[in-house]
Amino acid sequence: MKRTGIFFTHFQGERLKDFPQALAGILDKENVSYYDAVYDSRNGLYYLEPLSEERLLKVHSEDMVQRVKLTGDYESALYSAGGTVQAAEEIQQGKIDNAFVFTSFGDHHAGKNFYGGMCYFNGAALAVKGLMESGLKRVSIVDTDCHHADGTRDIFRDDKNVLHVCFCHQNYSDANNNLDVEIPYLTSDEEYLSRVRQEFVPMVTAFEPEYIFWEFGYDATQGEYGDKGLTRDCHPRLAMLFKEVADKVCQGRLITILCGGSGRALATYTIPRIIVCLAELDSYQ
Numbered sequence: 001m002k003r004t005g006i007f008f009t010h011f012q013g014e015r016l017k018d019f020p021q022a023l024a025g026i027l028d029k030e031n032v033s034y035y036d037a038v039y040d041s042r043n044g045l046y047y048l049e050p051l052s053e054e055r056l057l058k059v060h061s062e063d064m065v066q067r068v069k070l071t072g073d074y075e076s077a078l079y080s081a082g083g084t085v086q087a088a089e090e091i092q093q094g095k096i097d098n099a100f101v102f103t104s105f106g107d108h109h110a111g112k113n114f115y116g117g118m119c120y121f122n123g124a125a126l127a128v129k130g131l132m133e134s135g136l137k138r139v140s141i142v143d144t145d146c147h148h149a150d151g152t153r154d155i156f157r158d159d160k161n162v163l164h165v166c167f168c169h170q171n172y173s174d175a176n177n178n179l180d181v182e183i184p185y186l187t188s189d190e191e192y193l194s195r196v197r198q199e200f201v202p203m204v205t206a207f208e209p210e211y212i213f214w215e216f217g218y219d220a221t222q223g224e225y226g227d228k229g230l231t232r233d234c235h236p237r238l239a240m241l242f243k244e245v246a247d248k249v250c251q252g253r254l255i256t257i258l259c260g261g262s263g264r265a266l267a268t269y270t271i272p273r274i275i276v277c278l279a280e281l282d283s284y285q
């Protein structure tokens with residue numbers, strides 16, 4: 001069984017109101033480690049660390065960091081990004097194999113000098129920079145939030161060592177390992193999964209990254225604000241696909257980061273199923 005780390009931070013909003021309670025049957029599994037930003041005093045749990053300003057400045061401009069401080073959400077944003085950075089480090093140290101990161105403010109609309117769409121800091125980018133500094137050569141980021149990952153693209157546009165594949169509203173590719181794949185409205189789960197199999201799987205297999213980061217947003221699900229026609233079972237199926245790929249190409253090093261999506265019921269349905277898949281649990285009831 002894979003050892004899965006869950007990095008939890010929840011400061012406000014409706015969608016994660018059922019968490020961590022919705023993970024009740026999962027958290028007590030031996031191969032699951034729970035890193036919590038709030039309840040650090042409970043036995044057997046690990047503490048999720050906020051990110052330092054020094055680390056932030058490896059990706060974001062000083063001016064932008066100052067602007068985020070004025071929003072009142074700075075502390076939450078530090079924990080959000082900190083979860084992804086810590087997940088990457090715990091995997092690197094061999095403590096866990098893969099991870100699911102809850103975010104309050106993340107992730108893919110945060111660029112070098114701009115933020116938007118409730119994404120203040122780019123946790124994936126911060127984690128990737130840290131891994132590269134420690135000697136890793138290649139990392140891939142796959143993004144299935146329904147919006148274009150403008151922040152992540154801004155940061156890695158010229159970096160050939162980061163394969164960035166983004167399923168969004170446009171088609172684009174360049175020589176620096178950046179790819180966008182257009183997902184039209186009224187796409188079925190089967191069509192979506194086959195686009196991912198065709199466009200992402202061969203590329204990432206050939207690229208041989210050492211980590212895969214999955215920017216998981218569920219906002220393309222039916223009834224969500226970015227509705228592309230997907231059912232609530234599409235993202236659990238995507239998790240199975242990405243996990244299989246990660247197991248094959250990078251020793252299972254997969255970090256799933258919660259991105260867009262607003263529905264509470266959908267979050268409560270989807271997220272436990274993704275974690276069950278990551279941790280190779282039969283069920284969590």
Ligand SMILES: [Zn+2]
Binds near residue numbers: 169
């Ligand atoms: Zn895109």
Ligand SMILES: [Zn+2]
Binds near residue numbers: 146147217226261
């Ligand atoms: Zn989105």
